[in-house]
Amino acid sequence: MPAVDTEAFLRDLYELRAIGTFKTGVHRPTYSPQDMEARRWLMAKLTACGLEASIDGIGNVYGRHPGPGPHLLVGSHIESQNEAGWLDGALGVVAGIALARAGLPVDVCAFADEEGHFSLSLPGSRSMIGDLTEEAIDGARNRTDGTPLREALRAAGLEGLPRRQLEIGRYKGYYEMHIEQGTQLEEAGLRLGVVTGIVAIWQWRIVVEGQQDHAGGTTMAERKDAGLSAVRLLAAIDAEFPRLVGERTTWTTGRFRLEPDAPNIIPGRAEILFQFRDVSVAVLERLEAGLKSLVQEANRRERCKITLSSVSKAVPALCDPAMMQALSDAAEAIAPGAWQTMPSGAGHDAQVIARTMPASMLFVPSIGGISHHWSEDTKDEDLALGIQVLHGAAERFLAG
Amino acid sequence: MPAVDTEAFLRDLYELRAIGTFKTGVHRPTYSPQDMEARRWLMAKLTACGLEASIDGIGNVYGRHPGPGPHLLVGSHIESQNEAGWLDGALGVVAGIALARAGLPVDVCAFADEEGHFSLSLPGSRSMIGDLTEEAIDGARNRTDGTPLREALRAAGLEGLPRRQLEIGRYKGYYEMHIEQGTQLEEAGLRLGVVTGIVAIWQWRIVVEGQQDHAGGTTMAERKDAGLSAVRLLAAIDAEFPRLVGERTTWTTGRFRLEPDAPNIIPGRAEILFQFRDVSVAVLERLEAGLKSLVQEANRRERCKITLSSVSKAVPALCDPAMMQALSDAAEAIAPGAWQTMPSGAGHDAQVIARTMPASMLFVPSIGGISHHWSEDTKDEDLALGIQVLHGAAERFLAG
Numbered sequence: 001m002p003a004v005d006t007e008a009f010l011r012d013l014y015e016l017r018a019i020g021t022f023k024t025g026v027h028r029p030t031y032s033p034q035d036m037e038a039r040r041w042l043m044a045k046l047t048a049c050g051l052e053a054s055i056d057g058i059g060n061v062y063g064r065h066p067g068p069g070p071h072l073l074v075g076s077h078i079e080s081q082n083e084a085g086w087l088d089g090a091l092g093v094v095a096g097i098a099l100a101r102a103g104l105p106v107d108v109c110a111f112a113d114e115e116g117h118f119s120l121s122l123p124g125s126r127s128m129i130g131d132l133t134e135e136a137i138d139g140a141r142n143r144t145d146g147t148p149l150r151e152a153l154r155a156a157g158l159e160g161l162p163r164r165q166l167e168i169g170r171y172k173g174y175y176e177m178h179i180e181q182g183t184q185l186e187e188a189g190l191r192l193g194v195v196t197g198i199v200a201i202w203q204w205r206i207v208v209e210g211q212q213d214h215a216g217g218t219t220m221a222e223r224k225d226a227g228l229s230a231v232r233l234l235a236a237i238d239a240e241f242p243r244l245v246g247e248r249t250t251w252t253t254g255r256f257r258l259e260p261d262a263p264n265i266i267p268g269r270a271e272i273l274f275q276f277r278d279v280s281v282a283v284l285e286r287l288e289a290g291l292k293s294l295v296q297e298a299n300r301r302e303r304c305k306i307t308l309s310s311v312s313k314a315v316p317a318l319c320d321p322a323m324m325q326a327l328s329d330a331a332e333a334i335a336p337g338a339w340q341t342m343p344s345g346a347g348h349d350a351q352v353i354a355r356t357m358p359a360s361m362l363f364v365p366s367i368g369g370i371s372h373h374w375s376e377d378t379k380d381e382d383l384a385l386g387i388q389v390l391h392g393a394a395e396r397f398l399a400g
Numbered sequence: 401m402p403a404v405d406t407e408a409f410l411r412d413l414y415e416l417r418a419i420g421t422f423k424t425g426v427h428r429p430t431y432s433p434q435d436m437e438a439r440r441w442l443m444a445k446l447t448a449c450g451l452e453a454s455i456d457g458i459g460n461v462y463g464r465h466p467g468p469g470p471h472l473l474v475g476s477h478i479e480s481q482n483e484a485g486w487l488d489g490a491l492g493v494v495a496g497i498a499l500a501r502a503g504l505p506v507d508v509c510a511f512a513d514e515e516g517h518f519s520l521s522l523p524g525s526r527s528m529i530g531d532l533t534e535e536a537i538d539g540a541r542n543r544t545d546g547t548p549l550r551e552a553l554r555a556a557g558l559e560g561l562p563r564r565q566l567e568i569g570r571y572k573g574y575y576e577m578h579i580e581q582g583t584q585l586e587e588a589g590l591r592l593g594v595v596t597g598i599v600a601i602w603q604w605r606i607v608v609e610g611q612q613d614h615a616g617g618t619t620m621a622e623r624k625d626a627g628l629s630a631v632r633l634l635a636a637i638d639a640e641f642p643r644l645v646g647e648r649t650t651w652t653t654g655r656f657r658l659e660p661d662a663p664n665i666i667p668g669r670a671e672i673l674f675q676f677r678d679v680s681v682a683v684l685e686r687l688e689a690g691l692k693s694l695v696q697e698a699n700r701r702e703r704c705k706i707t708l709s710s711v712s713k714a715v716p717a718l719c720d721p722a723m724m725q726a727l728s729d730a731a732e733a734i735a736p737g738a739w740q741t742m743p744s745g746a747g748h749d750a751q752v753i754a755r756t757m758p759a760s761m762l763f764v765p766s767i768g769g770i771s772h773h774w775s776e777d778t779k780d781e782d783l784a785l786g787i788q789v790l791h792g793a794a795e796r797f798l799a800g
Contacts, residue, residue, distance in 0.1 A: 082660060116664065143663070181617025199616060203663060214771040215652040216599060216677050216746030217581025222769065227653050228638060235635035238628060252615040253627055254663040256656060260482065263543070263603060263654040263673040263711075264516065264746075265772045273663040277616050311663075346616030346664075369622060371614040372665045 004391035006384045009098040012045065013383065016078075016094060017086040025374030026086050029144075030079040030113040031059060031156040038078050042093065042110055049100040051108060057153070057161035058127045058137070059112035063100065070172040071105045072394055073357070076349060077114035077124065082144075085376025087179045089114060091364070091383070095177040098387050104394055107171075111349040118142055118149045121203075121312040125349035127163050129356050166356065173323050173358035173397060176350040177390050179378055183369030184342060191382050192339035192389055193363030194327045197318040198351040199248070199277040199343060202284055203311035204291065206233065210304040212260065212268025227258045227267035229304040234272070236294050241276075244290045246283040250345055251276040279316045279343055317351035320358030323397055327362055330392030335385055362390050404791035406784045409498040412445065413783065416478075416494060417486040425774030426486050429544075430479040430513040431459060431556040438478050442493065442510055449500040451508060457553070457561035458527045458537070459512035463500065470572040471505045472794055473757070476749060477514035477524065482544070485776025487579045489514060491764070491783070495577040498787050504794055507571075511749040518542055518549045521603070521712040525749035527563050529756050566756065573723050573758035573797060576750040577790050579778055583769030584742060591782050592739035592789055593763030594727045597718040598751040599648070599677040599743060602684055603711035604691065606633065610704040612660065612668025627658045627667035629704040634672070636694050641676075644690045646683040650745055651676040679716045679743055717751035720758030723797055727762055730792030735785055762790050 019041060020026045020034030028035040039061050046053040046063030053063045061078065065071055076092025089110075096108030111124030118140045126132040140149035153159050180186075185193055210226030234253055241251050255273035276287045295308045324341070331339035342363065350359045364386040367377045419441060420426045420434030428435040439461050446453040446463030453463045461478065465471055476492025489510075496508030511524030518540045526532040540549035553559050580586075585593055610626030634653055641651055655673035676687045695708045724741070731739040742763065750759045764786040767777045 081662065081665065181614040182619065183622055184619075201616065201664075211770075212773045213769060214581040214746055215654055215675065216601065216650060216744070217766070217771060218650070218769060219582065219584075219648070219745070220650055222583055225652070227656060228634075231631055231634045231653075232638065234628075234631045238632065248619070250616060250618070250620055252625070252664075252666055253631075254615055254658070254665050254667065255661050256627060256658050257661070258654075258656050260772075261655050261657070262481065262772075263675060264601075264652075265481070265654050266652055267654065268773070275615065275663060344616070345619070346614055366617070369613060369618060370611075371617060372660075372662075373612045373668070 004098050004102045004387055006387060008101060009094060009387045010380060010383060012094045012097055013090065016041065016090050022083045023374040025084055025376060026080045027083045028080040029082055030115065030117040031152045035079045036156050039110065042078060045097050046108055049097055051100055055161070056164040057158055058124055058163050059156065059158055060124045060128060060164060061110040062164055063108040065100065065105050065107050067105055069105055069170060070398065071107055071170050072398065073109060073171050073174040073353065074099055074106050075109035075111060076176050076178060078110040079113060079115055081115050081372045083374050084372050085374060087376060087378055088371050092176045092178050095387055095390055099391055099394055102391060104398070114349050116143065121314060122349055122352050125352035128166050129352060130165050168356050171357045173320060173360065174350060174353040175323065175360055175362070175390060175394060176348060177362045177386055178348060179366045179371060180363040181346050181366055181371040185363065185365040186367070186369065188340065190338055190340050191335055191365060191385055192331045193342045194324050194331065194339060195319055195344045195361035195363060196324065196341050197279050197316060197343050198348055199279045199345055200284060200314040200316040201275055201277050201347045202288065202313045203273065203275045205309045205311050206272040206274055206295070207307045208270040208304050210268055213266045215264045215266050218266060223266055224303045225266050226270040226304050229298065229302040229306065230256070230270035230272060232302065233294065233298045233306065236298065240290060240294060244286050246278050246280055248343060248345065249276060249278045249283060277345060281316060314347060314351060317354040317359070319360040322400060323358050323360030326393040326397035326400065327360060327389065329396055330389045334388055334392060362386060404498050404502045404787055406787060408501060409494060409787045410780060410783060412494045412497055413490065416441065416490050422483045423774040425484055425776060426480045427483045428480040429482055430515065430517040431552045435479045436556050439510065442478060445497050446508055449497055451500055455561065456564040457558055458524055458563050459556065459558055460524045460528060460564060461510040462564055463508040465500065465505050465507050467505055469505055469570060470798060471507055471570050472798065473507050473509060473571045473574040473753065474499055475509035475511060476576050476578060478510040479513060479515055481515050481772045483774050484772050485774060487776060487778055488771050492576045492578050495787055495790055499791060499794055502791060504798070514749050517544065521714060522749055522752050525752035528566050529752060530565050568756050571757050573720060573760065574750060574753045575723065575760055575762070575790060575794060576748060577762045577786055578748060579766045579771060579776070580763040581746050581766050581771040585763065585765040586767070586769065588740065590738055590740050591735055591765060591785055592731045593742045594724050594731065594739060595719055595744045595761035595763060596724065596741050597679045597716060597743050598748055599679050599745055600684060600714040600716040601675055601677045601747045602688065602713045603673065603675045605709045605711050606672040606674055606695070607707045608670040608704050610668055613666045615664045615666050618666060623666055624703045625666050626670040626704050629698065629702040629706065630656070630670035630672060632702065633694060633698045633706065636698065640690060640694060644686050646678050646680055648743060648745065649676060649678045649683060677745060681716060714747060714751060717754040717759065719760040722800060723758050723760030726793040726797035726800065727760060727789065729796055730789045734789055734792060762786060
């Protein structure tokens with residue numbers, strides 16, 4: 001078995017970075033021309049490594065190893081957030097290419113729209129395990145511009161293609177290599193993270209309905225200011241959530257929009273996308289109850305009507321002990337003392353795949369913890385170390 | 401002297417409502433094709449009433465009475481907010497047409513962009529009194545889409561036209577008729593408001609700079625969440641401002657934008673447009689000091705950098721006593737007991753014109769207090785009563 005070709009791995013990453021370049025990062029929103037160019041690039045790469053490459057009706061790119069098993073599945077996603085980094089997702093897919101090139105019995109998959117440009121959660125990996133209905137696709141829209149998913153699939157030339165599902169018995173397990181998207185490794189002076197579990201994200205939409213009015217003619221006593229009621233609710237969450245959360249819980253208001261969003265007009269409507277993440281279902285349920293109480297109290301106190309609705313509720317995923325052990329052993333062999341175990345605060349396709357087979361993840365450091373921004377980066381030597389450890393772990397786990 | 405033709409006045413208003421119709425309102429943003437169509441419509445109307453009509457280099461439409469004075473200036477604006485009401489501005493301009501048609505020695509002006517689609521405050525009326533530099537025009541941009549004002553003027557065919565200035569000695573005073581944009585008249589069961597003064601608007605931009613990061617990988621302790629710091633500042637304003645304000649002060653956050661405004665990303669930047677309004681300079685200065693203190697405290701407490709900058713500071717305007725008396729006398733003669741005096745909470749071109757000549761305003765009720773929304777409306781009989789009272793006041797004031 002040849003060793004993994006680190007230089008070819010880095011060259012692949014840099015080639016992919018050149019597709020949809022934005023400053024030092026990339027702009028490859030799902031199904032955009034740049035994203036489709038990247039998918040075609042990937043199919044050519046997979047073919048060159050001896051895999052049977054195809055793209056399916058949701059945009060999943062799949063490379064099938066033609067030889068005998070037991071097989072590993074290796075992958076991640078290839079689209080990016082808007083004007084974001086070059087490694088998020090791409091790293092795990094290109095790692096799959098590297099293991100295939102090294103001759104391991106590996107299938108590679110780039111799961112479509114992990115980044116959630118459309119109003120579905122992890123549609124590519126869910127489609128692969130048979131957990132995505134045609135009706136869900138019918139109803140999905142682009143979160144930024146409202147384009148129906150069906151229309152985007154048609155424009156990308158994917159309409160009418162069958163959607164592929166994984167042959168579950170085919171795989172011994174799934175490995176996903178990813179950037180950390182935090183500063184824990186960097187701050188601890190470490191170079192590798194063996195992931196113990198993936199937090200679940202519970203997403204919520206909060207809509208505040210008030211009365212749009214002129215900001216001068218309408219006295220303070222007359223107003224139903226949707227923006228103000230929204231600010232008060234978010235301030236209450238900021239004050240109350242610390243009493244409810246677990247040790248590693250995160251909670252975030254990523255989107256806050258006013259209508260009509262004009263300087264001289266009292267906002268008639270506000271829309272908030274709020275989320276929290278944790279590895280413990282008990283904590284998640286406690287936070288849900290707390291959020292509902294705060295909204296209930298806001299509806300008692302405010303003049304505006306506030307509606308809370310669930311956007312998505314994922315299940316936390318624990319990583320497979322044997323796959324983690326293979327990663328830990330390979331890490332200790334190649335970079336003794338330079339690794340740790342840690343949870344993943346971000347969601348990944350691995351949490352979906354983990355519902356059907358053993359799954360595990362390997363993290364490499366993010367410089368400054370930055371991701372989802374074009375300045376996201378990881379040192380070449382950390383990328384190289386990562387692929388060596390992943391290769392070693394894959395060999396160990398397949399042999400185990 | 402013929403009486404005012406109420407039917408022709410209402411007919412004009414309905415004709416203008418048909419230009420850029422949106423639901424029951426209009427969409428005529430400044431210099432849009434619909435807006436320019438309305439300006440051409442106005443020039444034809446002014447010409448038909450015997451005025452010498454012209455448009456100038458900022459888009460002001462002006463109709464000059466050819467006969468001897470003393471003259472009155474009557475006007476308002478003709479563009480609308482986006483998808484907004486049919487009467488805001490249009491009413492005062494069409495009232496000018498009606499007085500001219502009735503034979504009064506009236507010049508009519510539609511001041512450009514009172515609605516502030518571009519990053520200037522009341523540019524049309526300020527240009528008319530010589531308070532708008534070429535440099536200010538060079539630097540102005542559309543607040544919604546960033547189009548430079550120069551580009552918009554060129555596209556509208558206004559590039560290179562001279563800008564007109566008022567001949568100050570020509571006028572005995574300025575009358576502006578407008579919808580109330582509040583519910584004070586409606587709630588008191590009254591039909592007319594004689595305006596005592598116009599509040600000044602002090603506009604502020606608040607920029608919060610944090611660090612854009614992934615909402616899962618970045619622990620709460622690591623974050624610099626610009627959206628959260630913005631929410632805390634707005635909550636502090638909500639808590640503290642009631643201690644500082646005057647009896648009729650209003651304060652409003654009309655715009656609140658996050659970047660990148662995506663569910664899974666910690667906002668790296670927030671931008672707020674905040675304003676307060678009062679008739680008292682002492683109160684305005686107290687609020688400015690209070691706002692600066694709150695921003696200073698936020699910069700001490702928060703991890704993000706918060707910058708406060710002044711967008712515009714208008715001067716409160718008091719209405720002319722003799723012009724108010726003429727309005728009050730006409731109102732009492734035509735609709736005894738159905739009127740009151742009141743301040744204007746909204747800014748108007750009258751506050752600019754009042755710097756160079758006596759000025760006064762007449763309000764008619766807004767149904768439900770709604771304005772800056774397509775459902776804005778006023779009963780036809782209130783519009784008709786308004787033009788009769790304005791006509792009577794103009795006759796009285798010219799004769800006085």
